Amino acid sequence: MDSFRSKENLNRFESIFGKTKQLPRLFQAPARINIIGEHVDYLGGTVLPAAINFAVQVYLRPNDTSTYRLHSVTYNETVELKKPLVSNPKAPWSDYIAGVIVEIEKKGHTIPGFDLLVDGNIPQGSGLSSSAALEVVTGYAIKETFELVISKEEVALIGQRAENHFVGTNCGIMDQFIIAVGKENDCISLNTDTLKYSYHHFDLGDYEFYLINSNVKHSLKDSAYNQRRAECESSLVKIQTKYPIFTHLYDVNLEESELDTCHLTNQEWKRTKHVTSERERTKIVINGLESGNFNDVGSALFQTHWSLSKEFEVSCPETDFIVDSLQSLGVTGARMIGGGFGGCVLVLDKKDHFSKIEEVLKKSYQQKYNLAIDFYKFQISDGVKEIYI
Template sequence: MTVTRNLFQEFSNQFEGNIDSIRHFSSPARINIIGEHVDYLGGIVLPAAINFSIQCLIRPNGKNEFRLYSLDYNRKTEIKRPFQNDSQNPWADYIAGVIIELEKIGHAIPGFDLLIQGNIPQGSGLSSSAALEVVVCYAITNVFQIPLTKEEIAVIGQKAENHFVGTKCGIMDQFIIAVGKQDYCISLNTETLKYDYHHFDLKDCEFYLINSNVKHSLKDSEYNTRREECESALKKIKNKHPNIQNLYSFLLPEKEWDTFAFTKEEIKRVKHVVGERERTTSVINGLKSGDLDSVGKQIYDSHWSLSENFEVSCPETDHLVSSLERSNAKGARMIGGGFGGCVLVLDKIANFSTTSREIEKSYQQKFGHSVNFYKFKISDGVKEITKT
């Protein structure tokens, strides 16, 4: 309650006007248990929303202007049509991108004042950008009574990031942040956007996160290059098999790949995608049956494929996963776009104290800086916070 009061007070400090008409929305961060770097390739992913969040306070201002304030950066800015990328306030680009995409489908967006504040670690791979896009879109559509479903809001968020921000992300992050449900993950077919909720029992185990504190910018990294390599491989496949719609559905055994004249980079990318498909099926079955040893093995295998075949890891996250393997944690892998960020760990709850001390010590010795450990709960997706 105190946090909410403080946010409303901060809003009134930044923008004049009636405080009673301010509305408060919140969106979560996310993890992805398995199915990494396949969400833009038609793959199945297994994400869940978690209880880190971005808060958004919004109020119509009766003007044709959009006044924005980031509490975390202590920066205030105004965006105007025609929207331009803002190098001084890059967080504002996500908001402008959402407005642009809403107006593309015929919804005129009146002016508003907006405050954002969050506790999702930046560059951690927990998708703070998607959380911002989804909460802003959900807030706008509710305040201005635009009839969009949460699934449609997720697509708007993805398009904002693809088209205006310039990152060719897939749909997974925005989708789970929109439709997440407490204590459930979803299996999402990113080609059809059909999804199912899965409740699972981790028994005496838990998931937690280790932040390598190596920050990355997807826009400036090789993320887009990986996508282009996958698109190039698919084009070669479709030349011979036009019925194959996406790389994830490519089923031919490796011994038959010579006819496609893949580059060595394309071979590695295809290996990861094909392997991730098999691993995802195994993890879903393992969670259903309670076979957490099998789930952990697939999670480890996913990391080393991301490192060696998709080449989106880094020495820091590889070191963390290797250390966790030596400590007999059940499973661990990098999550998110890569080149830093967080490692997702599956292990027995009783092991956390000893394992975390050992990891902290070895990491500090090797890299000269610390890691952060994050416990979390599986949470609901984007929602309005009602006044009490």
């Protein structure tokens, strides 16, 4: 978001909450993409995410009361929260903020009342992690404003716990983590078991990543997302009965004949197949990006998409159509990203190819689904930070 919008929101903040001698402070958290490693971050897997230049911004100012007054620009809605904090079905966006407060206080901190205004340009339901960005920017703004000794990594964990325990989605750690520690022009490889990570700078040369929004909206549909996680966990329990050496489904490296002896259901088998094959594709993508072998990277991205569609069953006809069309048009690689059931497709292709496919894909998608698609070019950006205006 540009500084003009930020100044506009400062005026809006003071109009809603009043002017005081103390100016509110402005904080920003980015969206994220994940190049490879999908639906493995809650299974001990390795992921390759990057922060990108869509963002959620919050203005925050202490209000010398015990009440939290929150305003969403997107929903044009103001709510007041008092302790004990409970879920607010009339304004579910506020649950992400309330959950962060609850999780910080569980660590022994007391969070005084404050006024907060939130705005953002991350398309909701796009698979770019608007909810995680809100959690992380809230945690970081509270930490900075009230001078709490909390690392950025811990801010990420607080955000994840807020979503798990307060919002009720059993997400992994990847989204919050990259949003907290992201760095301009770098992605990270993150081991979601140990939380060890390293920065990687890749020279894409004549290639580029971009996004296509299917404009099919999802809200990380809790039932389906949590069901996939439960199926993965039940698979691991059955495998551990015969092969106790494995502590994560991601680490399972059994032959099909060995898996046959574990009595997995058909659904458990398919989930296991996606997770374990994603481990091998992640290695291919990291090696391909480092060596400049983008055809290998693209092939792995297509394979990941069809694995997510057929084995993990989290795609939808619209995103399948986009990826299938891109494959037919000779694009280097593409896959759905995010929790699934709509949202965005990540594309890797030569820069000069975009103009040849844009109108073709727009037209065919409109004809089939009576929906427009949006193309997003992006830059890899910094993680959560304070903005000075």
